[in-house]
Amino acid sequence: AQSVTQLGSHVSVSEGALVLLRCNYSSSVPPYLFWYVQYPNQGLQLLLKYTTGATLVKGINGFEAEFKKSETSFHLTKPSAHMSDAAEYFCAVSVLSGSARQLTFGSGTQLTVLP
Amino acid sequence: GAGVSQSPRYKVAKRGQDVALRCDPISGHVSLFWYQQALGQGPEFLTYFQNEAQLDKSGLPSDRFFAERPEGSVSTLKIQRTQQEDSAVYLCASSPARGGYNEQFFGPGTRLTVL
Numbered sequence: 001a002q003s004v005t006q007l008g009s010h011v012s013v014s015e016g017a018l019v020l021l022r023c024n025y026s027s028s029v030p031p032y033l034f035w036y037v038q039y040p041n042q043g044l045q046l047l048l049k050y051t052t053g054a055t056l057v058k059g060i061n062g063f064e065a066e067f068k069k070s071e072t073s074f075h076l077t078k079p080s081a082h083m084s085d086a087a088e089y090f091c092a093v094s095v096l097s098g099s100a101r102q103l104t105f106g107s108g109t110q111l112t113v114l115p
Numbered sequence: 116g117a118g119v120s121q122s123p124r125y126k127v128a129k130r131g132q133d134v135a136l137r138c139d140p141i142s143g144h145v146s147l148f149w150y151q152q153a154l155g156q157g158p159e160f161l162t163y164f165q166n167e168a169q170l171d172k173s174g175l176p177s178d179r180f181f182a183e184r185p186e187g188s189v190s191t192l193k194i195q196r197t198q199q200e201d202s203a204v205y206l207c208a209s210s211p212a213r214g215g216y217n218e219q220f221f222g223p224g225t226r227l228t229v230l
Contacts, residue, residue: 004157036221043119043206043221044158090157099170100146103219105157 002027002095006106014114019063019078021109023091026072032094032101033074035065038108039087047089050074061085086113117141119222121207127228128197136192136225140209147190148219149182150206158206164190165213197229 007022025031032051036044048059055067065076074091088108094101120139128134140147146165150158151174161180163171166187175182179198184190194201204226208219 009155041223043223044208045221046218049218092157097171098173099165099213100148100163102160102163102171102174103148103150103158104160107155107157 002093002104004091004093004104004106006091006109008109010110012112013081016080019081021076021089023074024072025093027093027095034092035076036090037087081113083113086111119207119209119220121222121225125226129230132197133195134197136205138190138207141220144209144211145213146210148208149192152204152206199229202229
């Protein structure tokens, strides 16, 4: 079975500072990896995904993540935080289970951006 | 085009009542998923449909939970004899590919509160 661990349920950064949200996964087979963002009272929006190929993945709103197989990590970064980045972020792993690729999510990291 | 929509957005039920939650996926999307998101947690998989066929219901927590997608488009998640532990946000997601191999597009969710 696969699982996702997000280190730090709450992260605060100053506007303009580096954003680093940590995600580690466990999977017995090569996973697909995702980062989603959730704004209050809204659904999940895909930021970026890794399936195969290049391990450094660029997403929307200036976010990127690097798949490191040896570390079983898929940390999310952004060089300079904006106030609009304040939201909850979920890392997810997708592994083929039966007929579908179910998403297994971490418990989320709430990002606060301080002025 | 329109995204995934869910109704109602908020539902308050007394313990023991039956509820029905509706999901309108993106037109033409083959795959449809239901997830349950408890407060402070990441979404957890409930069930998966490919067109009208329910191919995986391994995540349904009890036999009080029932989902259907009779014509391969709109889906309904029904919870019978609701309990307080059923209080959560119920998310629907659709995907254009079989098995959700591509991105899953999420609706805004239905927040169910059982009193």
